[in-house]
Amino acid sequence: MVFFTELFKQSVMDKEGRFLGSLCDFVFRDGIEYATITHIIYLSKDNYKKKLSWKHVEGIKQDEKGVCSIILNEISANLEPTFIHEHDLLAHELLDKQIIDVAGVKVVRVNDLLLNKIEDDLCIAGVCVGTTSFVRRLGIKQNAFGKMIYSMTSEKVISWKYVEPLETNKHLHLKESHTKIAEMHPGDIADLMGELSPKEQMIIFNKLDKKTAAKTLVEAEPKVQESFFKGLKIQKIAELLESMPSYRAVDLLASVDDEKVKLILQHLSPEKAQSIEELRKYPENTAGALMRTDVFTLLDTFTATQALNHIKKMKPSADKTHVLLIADKENHLVGTISLRTLLNANQKQRLHQFMKKHPIAVHLYATKQDIATALEKYNYFMMPVIDENIKLKGMITADEILTQVIPESWIRRKLIVKRVKKKHKHIEKQNGVHHA
């Protein structure tokens, strides 16, 4: 194991110990677990930056003082160094830049790179973000005074596996094929967004696929949502809104002024625009404004078999199957049924023969407090929403109401639940003993 800083500006020697120049950079090929170093770049005696394949490197030698040098396996006459290509990914360009620690859900600044030998290759195994690497970068030597400073620091290394760059230059494209952020939970991404500047937020938005972006946006703080509407092109906004249910889109649009909403709606499909327009009419904090409209219903004339087949075909999400809503042909809410009853029923019976009649529902203009009370009283996970003619208009889930009624300070409270996942190893090391 060796740090990039320890090799930087150290000498590059050929097989016979002739000095070729001093190392100034590495070219690397990105990978998921680690990045492999493909070339070394050194500043030759005649002041040119020259590139040489890693194949020519015999190894890294360390003298008794701990000073490293790079030894090549050829004599200098047999080497044919080339020049840096503009698309080369350079290790030095990673330094001092901000990266996202995907596992720790944090933005950090790179102080140093941890290089490790994997089989025959030298690889970038992780980035150092702790204070030890910071002090090392400043060039503080390990003498009596330096030791004192080092003893106050600690090192933190983030494995390359969890590193996602946050940059607008060519390094942005570094990991486009496998954006590590996409593996994060949208809620976590949203939290991360809150810590970034609007420009950086846009970089991340553009990295996410449509579905994750939409979910992230829904979870994000109002401040982030605001800069999203400000920062992205109308087409992109429309695309995202199109991919989410109308009720979510309406929530998001609440923070946007009318004129801009009109403009955005013009870019949406007519059906979507219409359903959003309709939902926007309901006063804030009433069932109409809070409900989701993508309701899953069964026809009262279905037989139990037909109903089950319909469920299999439509694959409704779990929150819609706690209680199944039953409507007639005109979409009037006529009953409910639990999945268990349906499974145990005589398969030829029609739903209206054994469903629970006179279902409980709330009106479009019911307030959030009413809905919360109703949910609590009847121990439901979900409340159907109807209009004055008992037509089914939507449904409200308990978790949506929970978001509405718990104090805002609770929502902003961090770290309530521990996510169960494989713990990612931080290589916490005491300083001083770097070399293994």
Add this chain to the structure above:
Amino acid sequence: MVCIMRKWTYFRSFFFFFSIVGPGIISAIADNDAGGITTFSVAGASYGYSMFWTIIPLALLLIIVQEMCARMGVVTGKGLADLIRENVSLQLTVLLMIGLFIANFGTTVAEFAGIAAASQIFGLNKYVVVLGSAVVVLFLIIRVNYKYLERVFLALCLFYVTYILSGILAHPDWQTVGWSMITPAVQPLLNYWVILVGILGTSITPWMQFYLQSSIVEKGIKISEYVYAKWEIILSGIISMGISFFIMLAAAATLYPHGIHIETADQAAIALEPFAGQLASLLFAVGLFAAAFFGAFILPLSTAYYICEAFGWESGVNKKYHEAPKFYIVIVAMVVLSAAIVLIPSVPLIPLIIFSQVVNGLMLPFVLVVMLYLINKEKIMGEHANSAFYNFICWLATILLIIVTMIMVGMTLWGFIQK
């Protein structure tokens, strides 16, 4: 609020301007802090109207420097400390940060000294007022959302109106004032130059650049909206120097003709009374208190912000202590130590403040040169790099500033050694 905004579509661009307002005006006005008020009132009292010609060139300079910072913030979306670390070098960043910390710490001490001085004019106990202010400052920073903090800042800016009133109450001879604004009247006196350099140093400070750029980034202003930010900067440059003008005016119209010499801002406030009335004197002192309080507020906060920014530590007033410990340690240490230093009788305040001014002076050329380097780098600024003409003016101004600050540093050191 949203509903009201929706109806007022006519005023949209007007409101929009106000949604962007903040960074420019706060950083420009914060230049007239306790130290700034002292310098300008001393200038007015010592040399009457003969220093008024500096106002217009200084306003221009202030606008140019602030405009570059704002443009970098808008184009790159990064703070100045970030840009220096990423594009220049880590070592320079650390040096600048250490320098800024020392300079800002000294300035914060000066602010608390200003609070103490103002409280004595009101006949209040300085121990109670200084400690009270320190507690209020910490409370506001730690417990209040930044969005509201910015409004508090803007409200504090309103207190500067008191200086305009004191200036008018001093009944200056407007014709002479107007004439002296456009006729450079340089006097071949060493002290004249010391004060001249002092005016410059207090009007354009390094920390202001860092603060401005970070808050522009924080606001997420886009390049298409940049024109609003630019107007804010032009306006706030004019307002800021306008206030300096009135401070100088109050002293020049009353104290100078009677040959009254002052050394501090609170002396100016007291000396005003016989000539401009009790109201003018009181207003002057209120302004001093507000300005010092403002500085005591914004300096620790911004210092903590850019130090954390540069070193990659967690920062932000929206975070809890355990999430961003270093950020809070910097703020609390600066406020508590500054207040303590002012209250401990045996600590020599003046040398400390002078030392911080020297550090400030030494830093300014570095910061300006680095800024000019960054803003001309095409990789960073793209098509928004400086034009050749603009560059010419900037370099000219920078070189002038460097010469002038070097003179200031040399003189302060010389004066200090002689003592």
